[in-house]
Each structure stands twice: as C-alpha cells, then as structure tokens.
Amino acid sequence: MNVRRAALPLLVLALAWRSAPQLLELVRGAWQLHRLPFAARRARVNGPLPADVAKIKAAIPYDEPIALIGPGDNDWPAIFANYYGYPWRTRLYRDLDEYRLATGDPARPRHIATVSDAGARVATYPELRDVRLRAGGRVVREGVLKPAPRTFFIPLAGSVDGPPPDSYVTEADFANDGPSAVQVRMTLLPEQMVRTLTIAPRGRASFYDLVYESFGIMEVRAVRVEADGPLRAGIWYVNRGRGEAEALPFVTAPAGGAFRCPVMECKVWEVSLLPPYAIRSRRFAGDIRVDTKSSFLFASTNERPTRFLWPQGVAP
C-alpha cells in the first residue's frame, strides 16, 4: 500500500531529474533576455529574419507581389519569412534558376527578395546572378594572353542568361608586363558608358563577367578598349552554365565578307565601329555575304556550343 502511494511522488522525482535542468535552462535563457526590448529579444531568438522581413515590407509597396528566392536546398527560411511577413503576397522560388525558368510567367513577381538562414533582403536579378558567378570561379583559368593593340574592340561583350543552365559572360584578362602602370579605358557601346582602371606595373586585371562587373548591366554589347601602354590580353565569350568558352579577337578595323553557316541556323552580327556604334544581328542559313566600310561583321551558330565565324584575316 505504502509503495503504491509513493509510486507517483517517486515518478515525479524521476521525471524532474530529467526536466528540472531543462526548465532551469529555459528560465535562465528567459532571464538573460527579459531586460531587452522585444525587438532585441526577437533578434536574439529568431535571428535576423523578422527585422529583415520588416525592411523588405517597408521597401516594396504592399500590393506588389514579391519573389522570395531561397537558398536552393531549403524552403524553410522562405516559409518563416512568410510567417513574419504575412499579410503580404509572395511566390517562392527555390533558387535563382527556378525564378529564371519562370520567365514569361505573368505571375512571376517583379520584386525580388533573397532569403536564407542568414536573413533576407531586397535584391535584383543581376545582383544575385553576380553573387553566384563571383562565387563559382572562372571557366578560362589559364588562358593564353596575347599582345594587344593600344586600341581595339571586343565585338561581342555579353552578360545574359538563356534557359538554365545557359549563362553567358565575357571573361577577360589584362596583364601589364611593363615597369609602369597602364591606364585602361573601356567604353560600352553603343551607350558609350566609360569605365577606367589602372593596372599596376607587372599587375593584372581579371574579369569573370566583364560587362556586369564594369558597367553593372546585363546586356549584349561591344566594348572599346584603349590603353596608354603595352598590354597582353585575352577575351573569351563563355557559357558559364556549361563550362564552354570561345576566344574573341581584338578588332581594330572594319571587316566583312562571306560566311558559311556550318549548322542549320546562324546569326550574323554587325558592330558599327563608328558613332552611333549600333549593334545589329539577323539570322541566316547557308551562305551570306555582307560588305562594309565602317562595321565589323562576324557570325555565330545558333546551336550549342556557340561557335564564331570571323571575317577572312581575323582570328582570336
């Protein structure tokens, strides 16, 4: 009888042996927080997400839907962002590629916020793409650099995405082997946006995405390069998503002529080397001949891997 009466108190003791330290930990944790304002307690306990979400909501109009782009392997940060952000309208994309794939979907939100365990913030597509490109490393790592003219054109300088995984960039290296610094002036065409850089003596400037890194845009353009000293350089048109690279020539003069498309369909490009520096392209199949006195013409295949056809006498 006594044993039975003692059974439950003994069980309470046995359970308390386990739970008392945990309860004490809970109370201790609460004690450490209780003097802090609520927002600070929330930041300590829930991390940066609640405050980050409040900033996103403040930055984007209430009735505008937001694309929440997650870290790829984990939907939960976005789901908790919804918890703290609601009421709002969001669409969840696991990663940037999923957002890319939704190009053309009228429901795809214009505004983007990136969200992960580290927090959330308003972002743009080119910015997120750049973060990924920067982290991913170059395709052309040990490219051969050739002596470059003081002034030349890069006929195709692109920073654009196709359907995943196709992601096109222009990789470039400039090496200054001389004893004094070299100023390099790059002009984006046809906008004529200018960016200058100084390459230290025996220094090097490298780009994993020349157009976005230098001009902050995602477009297909041409670039004029002017240097005040001798340089060795290498320029490549790269499909980062597939690890494919094609060397580009240093264009110094107008050139055109005949091109024979080696596949079903090609594109002929005409880059005007004089103001207003227009860039035009059109599709063709079979043979084409374009003569010019002010432009540089070349062709590219429309099938992967992209191959370039250069005018006679021009080689990368």
Next chain:
Amino acid sequence: MIGEAFLFALGTSGALLFLAAALHVPITAVTAAVAVIVALIVATIATLRGKPSAATSDDRSRLATILALIPLLAVIYTAAVVPLNDFDGRAFWLLKAKGIAHDGSIHGPFFHEGEVLDPRNNYPLLMPMNGAAILLLGRTYDDTLLRWLFVAIFAAMLSLIHRRLGAWPAAVLAWVPQFCAAQEGGAVSAYNDIVLAAFVAAAFFELAFQVVEGERPWRFGCWLAFLALTKNEGLPLAFVLLIAGAFVFRRRLLPALAPLAIALITLVTWRRNIPKGGDEDLAVLLPTLPQKLDRLPGALAGVGQHLVAPPWGLFWFAVAVAFVVLSLQRRRRELALSAAVIGGGLAFYIAAYTVTTWIQPDLINSSADRLLMHLAGPALFALSASARSR
C-alpha cells in the same frame, strides 16, 4: 473544472468558427466574439452539469499541487519573455491563423495559393480558427498574444488531470520533459500536439468516469469532433476512442456520432475545394501496409526507443508497470480501457511509420516524442488507477 471548461470552450469556439467559415460566413472580429461567447456559455453548461468524481486525501495533496505549479510557472515566465521559436507552430498553425484572420475566410486566396505558400494547406483548422479569433480580437498579426493560448492549454490540461485523477498525476504530467520543456511540441511551442493530448484526455475521461459521473455521450462526441478538427492524427484517435466508447456506452453511443459526423462532413467538404498541400495521404498509404511489412521492425524499434527517450524519462516505463499492477489486481475495466486506447493509438502510429514515404528514422525522430503526448491522458489514468486501492 475550469480547465475542462476552458478546453471545451476552446474546442467549441474553434469548431463553430470552422463550421461558420465552411458555410461562407465571414470571419470577423464580431464573428469571433460571438463564437467565443457562445463557446463559453456552452462549455459552462457542459462542464457544470454532472457529478464530479470524489477526491481522496491523496488527490488533494498540497505538495503535489505546488510541485505541479513549478513547471507551469517556468513555462509562463519563458512564454512572457522569449519569443516563439518553434517549427510547426510558426510554419503551419499560426501562419494559417494569420491567413484566416486576414482573408476572413477559409475559401480565400490564402488557401488557394494566392498569397503565400501554405506548406500543409489541408491541415484541420480548429486551432487556426481559434488563433484567428485571437488575432482579430487583438487587432494584430503578431504572435505575442497568440502564444499564450498554448500555455493556457497546458494549464488547462494540468487542471483537467488534477480534477479527474488527482494532484499527483497532475504533478507527473507537469514534470514530463516533453510537456514542460520541449521546444518542439511542448507548452512553450505552438504545436497542436498539446491540444490533441488535452482533447484525448478529456474524451477518455468521459469513458473512464462514466460509471461515477453519469453518461454524457453527446459530450464525448464533441471531444471526438474536436479531435478530428485539430490534427490529422486526431481522426484515427477519435475512431480508437469511438470503438472504446461503443463498449462503454453501447447503443447509447449514438448521440456521440452526431458532432463527429458534422465535423467530418465539414472537413471533407472544405478539403475537396482547396489544393492539397504537401503532406502524406495516409488514407492512400495505409492499404499498402501488407506490402511494407519489412519496414515494421524499424517502426517498432523507433517508437520503442522514443518510449524510453529523455523527453519522456521513466514515464512510459512506469505506465508499463502500472499495466502489470492493474492486471495482477484484475482491474479489468481500467486496464482494458487505458490499454485499448494507448494500444490503438500506438498501433496507428506504428502503421503510419511503416507505410510512410519519408525516410522512416527521420520521420520517427522528428515526430514520435510529440505523438506520444496524445496518449498521455489514458496513460496517466492507468498510473493513477494502479497507485490507488480498488
């Protein structure tokens, strides 16, 4: 008494709001207020009527009551200071409450993928309806107020056990780590397992104390309806209790079927009109049990490990001893009733773990401790009965 009344009011208001929302009644602060008032009146009538079971001197132990209050006070202090940081509570249950409060409906854009991703879109809505009522009445979308609901449910369950079984069983429950200290599923979280545990206990006591307190099958039926509307696991548990109820009430069980039937029809109808969400469909998976029997040992071993895992301490070992004591004493009624409900619940969970398409150990490790909470009421009954003389 007050704990039981609170739980009944909670179930009634959630069920009423769900029924109203299913019938396209707008869920506003006024609707919420009306539902809460009606629920309080119904709960008062339902719990005041009937003769409460007699208490012994052990049942009234002041020491045990004080011991039971210590974890509760720790939970209250933690809830007052530490912001909610659980998983399911925020990701599923409270997000739904916000969606209902915002849309004023369970047919609106929130449940039709028009606003945000609702990860378990077709989960039952009794607690989100109650949550929405709090948000609407509090005019906020913040969870600070809402989380107190779950602390109150823990307190109400302690009060229910205290009243029905005595102070020592209440102290036992209060000190079970999974109830008082677990971050996932315990009283400091916003998981619905603690609600389901309280409703199972209340429904079970309708059967266990039917001889002493008189029959109230309609009230038993209401608890079953609350179970079905609280969590997916609530429906099979309601059926287990219904089968036990058939032995207790026999033909007089019929009034219990009405609330459960209304709840099920409403739930099924609503679910048919919304996107499914990402959860497993056990109704489809359970018939595959014969083909997956090779996974049964893994399920048995996994659940067995959690019965003796730290979140439960010696609780389930003590329950097993209690069953032995009850059988030696030939107290067949107490033994059969508690063993049937616990066994039925465990059998369902083991079957679910066997047929799951998830990685079995992952699912067991992430849920077993919480699911065992559902069976705490009948287990405490067995412990209490074995510790008493006939």
